[in-house]
Amino acid sequence: MEGESTRGRRRYRPDEQIEDILLRAAWMYYYENKNQSDIAQEFGVSRATVVNYLQQARERGLVEIRLDPVAFNRQRLSVELCRNFGLQEAVVIPGSELDLGGVALGAAKRFPDLLDEGDVVGVAWGMTIFSMSEKITPRRIDNVTIVQMVGSMESPYVFAAESCSTNIARRLGARVANFYAPAILSSVEAARILKQEPVIRSQFAELDRINKAVFAVGSCEASSHVVESGIASLDDLQDYIARGAVGVVCGRFIDGRGNHVVGRLDERMVGITPDALRGLTVGMLVSNGFDKVAGMRAAMLGGYVTHLVTDAPTAQAILNDAI
Incomplete structure (x- = not known):
C-alpha cells in the first residue's frame, strides 16, 4: 500500500486498514461506474495499483462476479x-x-x-x-x-x-x-x-x-x-x-x-x-x-x-x- 500522497484529493494514512481501501475502490468501480484512471486520481496512486486493489477485492471475496x-x-x-x-x-x-x-x-x-x-x-x-x-x-x-x-x-x-x-x-x-x-x-x-x-x-x-x-x-x-x-x-x-x-x-x-x-x-x-x-x-x-x-x-x-x-x-x- 502506498503511503500518504498529495497527488489526489483523498489521503490515506499508512496504518489505514487495507480492506477499507479495497472496499472503497470496489465500490467506486462497480457501483459508481468510475473508471480505473478516475479512481487512481482519487486515491493518489497509479492505475496499476487500482487494478491490484480490484484483484485483491475479488480474491478476498469482497466482490463476486456472478453469472446471469x-x-x-x-x-x-x-x-x-x-x-x-x-x-x-x-x-x-x-x-x-x-x-x-x-x-x-x-x-x-x-x-x-x-x-x-x-x-x-x-x-x-x-x-x-x-x-x-x-x-x-x-x-x-x-x-x-x-x-x-x-x-x-x-x-x-x-x-x-x-x-x-x-x-x-x-x-x-x-x-x-x-x-x-x-x-x-x-x-x-x-x-x-x-x-x-x-x-x-x-x-x-x-x-x-x-x-x-x-x-x-x-x-x-x-x-x-x-x-x-x-x-x-x-x-x-x-x-x-x-x-x-x-x-x-x-x-x-x-x-x-x-x-x-x-x-x-x-x-x-x-x-x-x-x-x-x-x-x-x-x-x-x-x-x-x-x-x-x-x-x-x-x-x-x-x-x-x-x-x-x-x-x-x-x-x-x-x-x-x-x-
Whole structure:
C-alpha cells in the first residue's frame, strides 16, 4: 500500500486498514461506474495499483462476479441443449475454441448460487472439478456438507478426489466428509471387508444423504484419468468398451444411454454408483472436449444432469450427435 500522497484529493494514512481501501475502490468501480484512471486520481496512486486493489477485492471475496443464468440460457446452444436433454439450465461458455479454464470458471461462478442451507453436496474428482474448486469465490453457506463421492487413489495429479471436496468445503465454510479408503481395492474380498468397517459404513451413509452433486465425465480413451490414475488398466478399459461403455462418471463406466456398465472392477471399487446420481435436485455436469462428447451425451440421457456447464465447441458437437 502506498503511503500518504498529495497527488489526489483523498489521503490515506499508512496504518489505514487495507480492506477499507479495497472496499472503497470496489465500490467506486462497480457501483459508481468510475473508471480505473478516475479512481487512481482519487486515491493518489497509479492505475496499476487500482487494478491490484480490484484483484485483491475479488480474491478476498469482497466482490463476486456472478453469472446471469437467464441471459446464458437465451443462447441458441443453451436453448437446444435444454430442449434436447430436458435440462433445467445449460451455461455455454462463448468462443470458438475448447476452453477448460473458462468452463471451470463458469461452474465456479454458478455452482454456489445453486446451494441452500442444509444441502448435502456430492463432489467428484478430475482436472476440471479441481480447477473449478480453486476458482470459487469464498462465500459462507450455513449447514452445508460436502461429500467426497469417489475413494482416494495414488495419482500423479494434484486433483485427487479429497482435494476437490476439501477445496470446495473450505471456500463455502462447509463441513467435509471425505472417504478414508482407496477408490479400488486389490480384491473383491478386500473391498467387502473394508466396506464393513464402521467408519466406511458411515461414509456410505453420507452418500445416501446427497441431494445435489457436481461431477465431470471421463472418456474411454487410453489417456483417460480412470486409466492414468490406476483405477483401470488398458485391458480393463477394453473390456468395458466391449460391454458398451462410452464414458466414465465418478470412476464408473456408462453406456450410450447412461446406464451403469457393470464389469470386473465394480465389486472392488469404493464410491458412489451412477444410479445414485439420478433424481437429485441439482446434478451439475462440468466438462468439455471432443473426447468427452459421447460420455456427456450419455450422462444427460441417463438422467444424471440437471445443470450443464461446457463450452461452445463441445455443446455444438453434442447437438450434432443428438437424437
